[in-house]
Amino acid sequence: MAQEAGSADGPSEVDVLIVGAGPAGLMMANWMSRCGIRTRIVDKRGTKIYNGQADGLQCRTLEIFDSFDFGHRAWIESNHMLEICLWNPDAKTGIIHRSDRIPDTIPNISRFQQVVLHQGRIERFFLDSISENSKRTLKDVPGWEDGIKVEHGVLPTSLEFDETLAENTDAYPITVKLRHLSEEEATPKQSATSLNGSGLQDGLFRSNLSSDDTQELLDKTKLLQAKAGREETVKAKYMLGADGAHSWVRNQLGFKLQGESTDYIWGVLDIVPITDFPDIRMRCAIHSESSGSVMVIPRENKLVRLYIQLTTTENAGGGQKADRSKINPESILASAQRILRPYKITYRYCDWWTAYQIGQRVGDSFSLKERIFLAGDAVHTHSPKAGQGMNVSMQDAFNLGWKVASVVNGTSNRSILKTYQSERRRIAQDLIDFDHRFSRLFSGRPAKDVLDEEGISMDEFKRAFEKGNLFASGVAVDYGASIVVAKSGDSTKQGDGTEVLGAEKLRVISNQGLAAEIKVGMRMPSFKVLNQADARPWHFQELLKSNGTWRVVVFAGNIKIPDQMAKINRLGEKLSSSASFLTRFTPPNKRYDSVFELLSVHSAPRQEVTIFDFPPVFHPWDDNDGWDYWKIFVDDVSYHEGYGDAYNNYGVNKEKGCAVILRPDQYVSWVGEVDDYESMEKFFSGFMVEQPGGRDRVGVNGWEGMSREINSIALPATDEAVVGTAAA
Amino acid sequence: MAQEAGSADGPSEVDVLIVGAGPAGLMMANWMSRCGIRTRIVDKRGTKIYNGQADGLQCRTLEIFDSFDFGHRAWIESNHMLEICLWNPDAKTGIIHRSDRIPDTIPNISRFQQVVLHQGRIERFFLDSISENSKRTLKDVPGWEDGIKVEHGVLPTSLEFDETLAENTDAYPITVKLRHLSEEEATPKQSATSLNGSGLQDGLFRSNLSSDDTQELLDKTKLLQAKAGREETVKAKYMLGADGAHSWVRNQLGFKLQGESTDYIWGVLDIVPITDFPDIRMRCAIHSESSGSVMVIPRENKLVRLYIQLTTTENAGGGQKADRSKINPESILASAQRILRPYKITYRYCDWWTAYQIGQRVGDSFSLKERIFLAGDAVHTHSPKAGQGMNVSMQDAFNLGWKVASVVNGTSNRSILKTYQSERRRIAQDLIDFDHRFSRLFSGRPAKDVLDEEGISMDEFKRAFEKGNLFASGVAVDYGASIVVAKSGDSTKQGDGTEVLGAEKLRVISNQGLAAEIKVGMRMPSFKVLNQADARPWHFQELLKSNGTWRVVVFAGNIKIPDQMAKINRLGEKLSSSASFLTRFTPPNKRYDSVFELLSVHSAPRQEVTIFDFPPVFHPWDDNDGWDYWKIFVDDVSYHEGYGDAYNNYGVNKEKGCAVILRPDQYVSWVGEVDDYESMEKFFSGFMVEQPGGRDRVGVNGWEGMSREINSIALPATDEAVVGTAAA
Known part of the structure; x- marks a missing residue:
């Protein structure tokens, strides 16, 4: 070239x-x-x-x-x-x-x-x-x-x-x-x-x-x-x-x-x-x-x-x-x-x-x-x-x-x-x-x-x-209502006059009150959260790399409350069905997080939770890499970098949480109830293209794969000597 | 090669x-x-x-x-x-x-x-x-x-x-x-x-x-x-x-x-x-x-x-x-x-x-x-x-x-x-x-x-x-008394048995109490301070680059107090004399901060001070670059990165300050009174080599240069038109 x-x-x-x-x-x-x-x-x-x-x-x-x-x-x-x-x-x-x-x-x-x-x-x-x-x-x-x-x-x-x-x-x-x-x-x-x-x-x-x-x-x-x-x-x-x-x-x-x-x-x-x-x-x-x-x-x-x-x-x-x-x-x-x-x-x-x-x-x-x-x-x-x-x-x-x-x-x-x-x-x-x-x-x-x-x-x-x-x-930029920004109002007045709404029946309006500081149309603000699996603090924006991927961010709330956990489990079921938008819109030959990345931030006590408390779709399985340890985060105090206090700073209820859709450029598309799968589905259906073979994709979630793989590990006998002691 | x-x-x-x-x-x-x-x-x-x-x-x-x-x-x-x-x-x-x-x-x-x-x-x-x-x-x-x-x-x-x-x-x-x-x-x-x-x-x-x-x-x-x-x-x-x-x-x-x-x-x-x-x-x-x-x-x-x-x-x-x-x-x-x-x-x-x-x-x-x-x-x-x-x-x-x-x-x-x-x-x-x-x-x-x-x-x-x-x-390392660590006690017991003190008449003992947390023999801890000239916060260690230079750190205290300012002025005079260790031990063809770098951190209100309140040796002059804006710091709250509270964290009195000598590897050699020039002189004389021509070095401090240079600038007449207005 x-x-x-x-x-x-x-x-x-x-x-x-x-x-x-x-x-x-x-x-x-x-x-x-x-x-x-x-x-x-x-x-x-x-x-x-x-x-x-x-x-x-x-x-x-x-x-x-x-x-x-x-x-x-x-x-x-x-x-x-x-x-x-x-x-x-x-x-x-x-x-x-x-x-x-x-x-x-x-x-x-x-x-x-x-x-x-x-x-x-x-x-x-x-x-x-x-x-x-x-x-x-x-x-x-x-x-x-x-x-x-x-x-x-x-x-x-x-x-x-x-x-x-x-x-x-x-x-x-x-x-x-x-x-x-x-x-x-x-x-x-x-x-x-x-x-x-x-x-x-x-x-x-x-x-x-x-x-x-x-x-x-x-x-x-x-x-x-x-x-x-x-x-x-x-x-x-x-x-x-x-x-x-x-x-x-x-x-x-x-x-x-x-x-x-x-x-x-x-x-x-x-x-x-x-x-x-x-x-x-x-x-x-x-x-x-x-x-x-x-x-x-x-x-x-x-x-x-x-x-x-x-x-x-x-x-x-x-x-x-x-x-x-x-x-x-x-x-x-x-x-x-x-x-x-x-x-x-x-x-x-x-x-x-x-x-x-x-x-x-x-x-x-x-x-x-x-x-x-x-x-x-x-x-x-x-x-x-x-x-x-x-x-x-x-x-x-x-x-x-x-x-x-x-x-x-x-x-x-x-x-x-x-x-x-x-x-x-x-x-x-x-x-x-x-x-x-x-x-x-x-x-x-x-x-x-x-x-x-x-x-x-x-x-x-x-x-x-x-x-x-x-x-x-540059952080005050506030994009108007459009097919990719689910807020109310007249899109032509909020923009430069161009008409940018899609079909009215697919229009979704956010429930902004569920996350007062995650403003629809503006870029996602950043507060520190900890990775659940390794306790490392990350500024939330650091997780939002520009790679073309949409993010569905589930503020899962306090999953130690059984009702809340039940909501997350139901959401997990819908997300991992073969009819879900995750499945339909992701090409079958692409990685599970190539079109959508599902991130979650919960507010339960970090030390009482592991990633295995979440449905597998929240920490997907890969046959070579095992579970994905980089999708689930927690609002907790860090050892060395203070406390992001993310739920409070984002204005999200610590028990009930909410769900957020972020564009690939970190701008907020939608805010809704934590289990409002239907609005997510409707939102993405407005402009996404169904992928041939997408519905046949197996194991987005991988729990089948996990049990197959883990169960195949034969444990050695308790007292079998692998290497003789030096004295032997 | x-x-x-x-x-x-x-x-x-x-x-x-x-x-x-x-x-x-x-x-x-x-x-x-x-x-x-x-x-x-x-x-x-x-x-x-x-x-x-x-x-x-x-x-x-x-x-x-x-x-x-x-x-x-x-x-x-x-x-x-x-x-x-x-x-x-x-x-x-x-x-x-x-x-x-x-x-x-x-x-x-x-x-x-x-x-x-x-x-x-x-x-x-x-x-x-x-x-x-x-x-x-x-x-x-x-x-x-x-x-x-x-x-x-x-x-x-x-x-x-x-x-x-x-x-x-x-x-x-x-x-x-x-x-x-x-x-x-x-x-x-x-x-x-x-x-x-x-x-x-x-x-x-x-x-x-x-x-x-x-x-x-x-x-x-x-x-x-x-x-x-x-x-x-x-x-x-x-x-x-x-x-x-x-x-x-x-x-x-x-x-x-x-x-x-x-x-x-x-x-x-x-x-x-x-x-x-x-x-x-x-x-x-x-x-x-x-x-x-x-x-x-x-x-x-x-x-x-x-x-x-x-x-x-x-x-x-x-x-x-x-x-x-x-x-x-x-x-x-x-x-x-x-x-x-x-x-x-x-x-x-x-x-x-x-x-x-x-x-x-x-x-x-x-x-x-x-x-x-x-x-x-x-x-x-x-x-x-x-x-x-x-x-x-x-x-x-x-x-x-x-x-x-x-x-x-x-x-x-x-x-x-x-x-x-x-x-x-x-x-x-x-x-x-x-x-x-x-x-x-x-x-x-x-x-x-x-x-x-x-x-x-x-x-x-x-x-x-x-x-x-x-x-x-690795931060607990505490080197024993030696020719480059001015603390009391038996150097052979504090080390591996090797005798490493110099001549007894040149031995200097620190006054550790003046900076309880700047421990002689240990590495300099790091807290945030602001640059006086541009308000930028720096972790103090970031200023201590490994380039072979010794640092004399003057915690200047509150220079708005006349007695304290007088001490700093007297120290400045001694440091900038042609007989000072700064002058004698620095080769005449090298930059003013090649052997010793004089850094200071004061505790007076930042907004009431400029670098020109300090003697010139604290912000040296260079004929091409003008004044050095990167030597004087202040213990103040930053806009975006919190408050290092350096004086308190270092255990230094906010009015009276202290002086510290740091080795080129960031380990603390000496702690003493802010104006104890004589101990500094004695310490460095223990192992440093007098440089031929060093005493003849002119303008380490450069105030002569500054007045010469600045006074040569002719101000233009008040109303002289430089460029005609577009309408002219």
């Missing part, structure tokens, strides 16, 4: 073609690698990694990384931001002073907190994960033994879509021509800024102050075609355009970004600061009296990123480009020095710099017939200071990936795909609203007093910052 | 030659890689990795791994053991039942708990660490640009030692001939056990039931010499024999292992168990009524290790080898089945098996003239069940490594090297005493009642287990 610019063609028929290998594209490829989907991912850029492009990682993004097993890598390498210091002009002197401190991440909303890390490292984690997982999941697929590889220097040149095939599950309605560039062609020009005698990377070529270079690349390759511009044709079932704000895919589809830009221009410097400003290692929002604002973002490797306001007046007419020739590291630093007075700041090492103009835009459509999708900057652009860009982009693809994979794998029907636009376009709209308000507050001049109506109230700014922090964490 | 058997010779002059690339040898090489010491490490075995050889990792070992930046790798991949279940015969029926549960690791003794992981993975962590760090530290040393590589299939054949050069620091008194084997020669024969039709690795070749194969390897290579047995000669300043229980190095030195063996024979099975025994994922100690004992050690990848007693009577005469021909997986399993009755157990997959005879031996000497050292199994052998072997072996080398490195690097004189034997031989003696008692209790028949004097009391067993757990954790 093509890895380097100009190398051999890849497979010409793929399940998924991804255009763009930034955070959104890599997240999509990552899902595909987990789910064994034949995928190619191409990017017009060469393999060179650039400085800059750091971004905050929200706590929700770290939760997602952790579900893909590389959360710890980001956590260890990144700089952690703990506190935000607000600096404002003193009312009398006008000199800036620290007026407030607030936690950067709201305590207790996640087991992670916001951190900052170079985007190149994040891409590295994705590349490692994609390679490792796709080699495992695709190893038996002819032509795909080497797994999924990111192909750099590969540019799509034409796109055809056969609409008549859109609803034909097995069809390849998408045809794309790909052109392979040479490494030289694929490397964008950078301004060769020289500072203190050494070359310096700038990011203006990616900034919205510069124009798109796709056409330029295309023109160049036409000229050079004889030399390197080889073309191939690829047919795909699904396609993702994750190719940035100037998205070629979006342009091909004729979709538009809608919104406006302001005339506020900001500069960015990544430096090792030399300063006497005492909060340089804190995240700071600094409003000067009349010289504009600075945001300080402390980074890894002693670096600090400064977002520095370069213009202090807003021109409502808007739209003109600023005078780029005056923007350089020296002029940006001078602005920072002016704003930070009387503190002094300079640097000897600058890692990167850029400038941008604030604007907010959102795409009018996120998909063509649920076959070609757009994600990331291709459908939303905004200012970088809130640290949202990379996070929301990755979360777009995190939302889409499992849906496409389950349709390609034949476990779900296509009805779930509409929820991508419904869920994520709504988020994009919320994001640009947030960014609009936040940017205005940040770029405005501080009010001199309460009568100064043109100025920004610093109290209002603080409140907005605190509220914005919850939004920015 | 030679990496593969039979490849080119490595450098012929080295600082350190290590024989044996097991855990002890790798730990030594790892230290050398951190400290930039020219080191070769050879092992007679080939590169093939074997199954089995798992071992528990104590919490102290994980702390050490973390100090080398790979603790998280072991933590993530390993199986965590949380609880020990004791199973004993019921007094009436004789049937085994769970009689007790105890935590596997005593709560609150460490931030880690005992885990189990395949030795091959641990060796991988070491190899990665050695490679990465030695490439960094040796990159400018001619001939060593590629760093340190483990050379497999390389066997020492002769050893000469020139005693007249022993005390000459720069001399190479050691001459060793190395023979390079072919891969085939270097691969030991394994029993080709076949089970269920598939080949199966056994570990008998490494067991003490089999004899040493070194002579066999030597004979073979002599025969094959024309083909592959190439020889080279290496001269070394220092040498470590970490070559196992049959140590060739020990034999060359004429040193002996002293002790005895019992006739208890145990089998070991690593299997994926198929069983109805409910505690198979717990660590279990199971005493059957009369069929012997089993210890269950749950491992990673669904594996469980069973230690299974094969003989039930002890023969005091001892020494005969058991009938090996009767020992095989089937016979070992049959013993396990007999002991576990009425529970059933079998398996389809066996990963590895072996058998061994219990014995305890310790070396009579750990070094020849403090030039050639022995570590690990070469100087102590015992039974594996307590999970001590690999841990104590690695900790031998962890104790030795920084001492050798600081002598080779010229920062310390040779007097500190004697403390290796004093400290570690004492530990080895304690270990075999512990193992002797523990093995006897574990191998004995349970007492039927209080009158059964030949049987083992299960209450006594439980108490021994609990007490043993503290010993086994």
Whole structure:
């Protein structure tokens, strides 16, 4: 498969073609690698990694990384931001002073907190994960033994879509021509800024102050075609355009970004600061009296990123480009020095710099017939200071990936795909609203007093910052009612307007009151529980790895109460019948937990219970591995990591429990009574595909197997000597 | 440098030659890689990795791994053991039942708990660490640009030692001939056990039931010499024999292992168990009524290790080898089945098996003239069940490594090297005493009642287990008084008998009462503190990376109290004078924190303090990086990770504080008054080497530099436009 610019063609028929290998594209490829989907991912850029492009990682993004097993890598390498210091002009002197401190991440909303890390490292984690997982999941697929590889220097040149095939599950309605560039062609020009005698990377070529270079690349390759511009044709079932704000895919589809830009221009410097400003290692929002604002973002490797306001007046007419020739590291630093007075700041090492103009835009459509999708900057652009860009982009693809994979794998029907636009376009709209308000507050001049109506109230700014922090964490996302979110209300109002409910007779509504803090539509919160079999504490989210599996979580309550145990036994019987959804929707050649994983958390005294108190379907049998010891958990105090108090924190009754359905992306689909098998059955019937031979599957539960196996063990005679004693 | 058997010779002059690339040898090489010491490490075995050889990792070992930046790798991949279940015969029926549960690791003794992981993975962590760090530290040393590589299939054949050069620091008194084997020669024969039709690795070749194969390897290579047995000669300043229980190095030195063996024979099975025994994922100690004992050690990848007693009577005469021909997986399993009755157990997959005879031996000497050292199994052998072997072996080398490195690097004189034997031989003696008692209790028949004097009391067993757990954790290690441990008492009695005090006039005695829980001679305990500059919480031990640096930790107390601040200012003045130990003992071309790192933890309100309240020596200046923001910490509540309450937990007065000296291996050397500069000076003068030019070092503290640099920043005029507004 093509890895380097100009190398051999890849497979010409793929399940998924991804255009763009930034955070959104890599997240999509990552899902595909987990789910064994034949995928190619191409990017017009060469393999060179650039400085800059750091971004905050929200706590929700770290939760997602952790579900893909590389959360710890980001956590260890990144700089952690703990506190935000607000600096404002003193009312009398006008000199800036620290007026407030607030936690950067709201305590207790996640087991992670916001951190900052170079985007190149994040891409590295994705590349490692994609390679490792796709080699495992695709190893038996002819032509795909080497797994999924990111192909750099590969540019799509034409796109055809056969609409008549859109609803034909097995069809390849998408045809794309790909052109392979040479490494030289694929490397964008950078301004060769020289500072203190050494070359310096700038990011203006990616900034919205510069124009798109796709056409330029295309023109160049036409000229050079004889030399390197080889073309191939690829047919795909699904396609993702994750190719940035100037998205070629979006342009091909004729979709538009809608919104406006302001005339506020900001500069960015990544430096090792030399300063006497005492909060340089804190995240700071600094409003000067009349010289504009600075945001300080402390980074890894002693670096600090400064977002520095370069213009202090807003021109409502808007739209003109600023005078780029005056923007350089020296002029940006001078602005920072002016704003930070009387503190002094300079640097000897600058890692990167850029400038941008604030604007907010959102795409009018996120998909063509649920076959070609757009994600990331291709459908939303905004200012970088809130640290949202990379996070929301990755979360777009995190939302889409499992849906496409389950349709390609034949476990779900296509009805779930509409929820991508419904869920994520709504988020994009919320994001640009947030960014609009936040940017205005940040770029405005501080009010001199309460009568100064043109100025920004610093109290209002603080409140907005605190509220914005919850939004920015990513954990406040609340998806609306749909075929995969069983809550009441109008799905079009709760989403972006798209109709995403299924057949009315299959609609299920949750009983939210049974688990007040497991909110339907939001991601499953995490508290610690112990594994029943080995007493090890786990954050509940750690059990919810992103592998494409739905989870049925049974909060079994106190199973020492006979009535409750009877409920669990009856549920076990229904779940293990050959007509159950577990059986019908799981392909007969797949492992018992490949489509659904049944997890339980009980609240009986741990030391009085073993896994054998539960029906076998709760700890399934495998002929080679014996019982599964990793499905049953308990709400108990740990020896070393405190008490998760999960039932109380989830708002679940400790005696009666409840049942929960979680989507493969950890979002809550349904909450109901612990033994409400019928609602589960109805919910999954809404979009799942019955598997040929599924009903004939034997031993999902395996108690037959267990008794057969265990009974076959002949015990040796009591006193038989196996090895003579040494004295013998 | 030679990496593969039979490849080119490595450098012929080295600082350190290590024989044996097991855990002890790798730990030594790892230290050398951190400290930039020219080191070769050879092992007679080939590169093939074997199954089995798992071992528990104590919490102290994980702390050490973390100090080398790979603790998280072991933590993530390993199986965590949380609880020990004791199973004993019921007094009436004789049937085994769970009689007790105890935590596997005593709560609150460490931030880690005992885990189990395949030795091959641990060796991988070491190899990665050695490679990465030695490439960094040796990159400018001619001939060593590629760093340190483990050379497999390389066997020492002769050893000469020139005693007249022993005390000459720069001399190479050691001459060793190395023979390079072919891969085939270097691969030991394994029993080709076949089970269920598939080949199966056994570990008998490494067991003490089999004899040493070194002579066999030597004979073979002599025969094959024309083909592959190439020889080279290496001269070394220092040498470590970490070559196992049959140590060739020990034999060359004429040193002996002293002790005895019992006739208890145990089998070991690593299997994926198929069983109805409910505690198979717990660590279990199971005493059957009369069929012997089993210890269950749950491992990673669904594996469980069973230690299974094969003989039930002890023969005091001892020494005969058991009938090996009767020992095989089937016979070992049959013993396990007999002991576990009425529970059933079998398996389809066996990963590895072996058998061994219990014995305890310790070396009579750990070094020849403090030039050639022995570590690990070469100087102590015992039974594996307590999970001590690999841990104590690695900790031998962890104790030795920084001492050798600081002598080779010229920062310390040779007097500190004697403390290796004093400290570690004492530990080895304690270990075999512990193992002797523990093995006897574990191998004995349970007492039927209080009158059964030949049987083992299960209450006594439980108490021994609990007490043993503290010993086994590794955190109870308490090194005696010496030139590097400033405590009172007789150093020969506190160690193994070796005299390790320096000149009496330089002896310093700690004031232990100033920090009751920072015990001189023991490792520094860890509680969370916050970085003053960015509010990030750190476990204090995380700040104590193993890089060869001594730490002076100033618990500065409440610096908002003027008298206390005055003390800190006076201490700062002394520390930053050109006559201070910081200055005199740090080479002028090295960074300010290369020999000593000055860390402080204060107890004043965090929000009322900045790092600029401290004298500059506490947050040193660098011309390129500005101030150092990673040296000053505070005892404060964190936003997300609770409250370390460090002063209270360390037993330090919150107003007055104290000062602490920590060795490069995290062990506490000294505790004294916060401003007792004179004791610090005296302590370090006992063994440190004055550096030529050290006194002329300028700007350790850098306040001159800071004012020069900061004052040179010209502030721009208030209203100067840097970039025109977009409207301009």
